[in-house]
Amino acid sequence: MATKSSQGGSELRIVILGNDEENKVVKSVLNCENLTGEKVGLCTLHQSERGGRKISVVEAPGWDRLRPDRIKEEIVRSVSLCPPGPHALLLVIPVKTPSDEPSVGEMNASEMHMRLLSERVRKHTIVLFACDDGVDQQAIQKHIHSAEKILEECGRRFHVLQKSTCESPSQIHELLLKKIDSLVEKNHGDFFKPQANYELIEQKTEASETVTELRKRRGSMDNPFNCEFYSTKATAALTFRLLKH
Incomplete structure (x- = not known):
């Protein structure tokens, strides 16, 4: 303020x-x-x-x-x-x-x-x-x-x-x-x-940051174009083919 x-x-x-x-x-x-x-x-x-x-x-x-x-x-x-x-x-x-x-x-x-x-x-x-x-x-x-x-x-x-x-x-x-x-x-x-208000604000901030982080993680899991997912999937397919031959 x-x-x-x-x-x-x-x-x-x-x-x-x-x-x-x-x-x-x-x-x-x-x-x-x-x-x-x-x-x-x-x-x-x-x-x-x-x-x-x-x-x-x-x-x-x-x-x-x-x-x-x-x-x-x-x-x-x-x-x-x-x-x-x-x-x-x-x-x-x-x-x-x-x-x-x-x-x-x-x-x-x-x-x-x-x-x-x-x-x-x-x-x-x-x-x-x-x-x-x-x-x-x-x-x-x-x-x-x-x-x-x-x-x-x-x-x-x-x-x-x-x-x-x-x-x-x-x-x-x-x-x-x-x-x-x-x-x-x-x-x-x-x-x-005042200390009571400060602690309450700190708790709300921590809770908000936790929710934001969880949403980011959820969005990462739901995203079909996740690079990490496709990289892992491609690696798994290549490994399967090598093992097969």
Whole structure:
């Protein structure tokens, strides 16, 4: 399913993983301060329309040490809440203060999110460093360096979400959407298929290929001009004549 650029309408489906504190990422994606999302379990579904383009954003719950099993279930379910699947996933890593050191727990949780959704999710993921006010470039670089493993797995795609005195919320929104659209274009409009759907498609494809192969074999057997058949028949006749003489 191809997805047009933000200037051309169509649809964009996004899942946000990680701790999106104060809904900064959702607000930036939708360019909206007053969110009216719908709760589905521990996930929240947001929908909006911009310039004729429908944007669906699923916000998965952040990692919670007190309820790890429940969180795992919700993360797996989150990609099914924007059917048939998200075009992009934003893996959020918070950068809170200038002196804030990268959290090992946060990085481990981010890697866990990725593993829960299979390796296929990597080509649809952008790592998003969500910065609080006052965070300087040095703190951002520390977090980028600490996330090196995740960045490598995701093709080194990342975006720094940071308020700027020279950029309006609309400009920040456009920059983020431009990065997402670039990813979608690179994937030729393909989207991440939830594991259950992916396995079903694989089974149907295998079954279809098996039926096609059986039909080819049947057609080969039914074809009276089959070269192999006549070659075998001629060889048998020649052998019979030689034996006779």
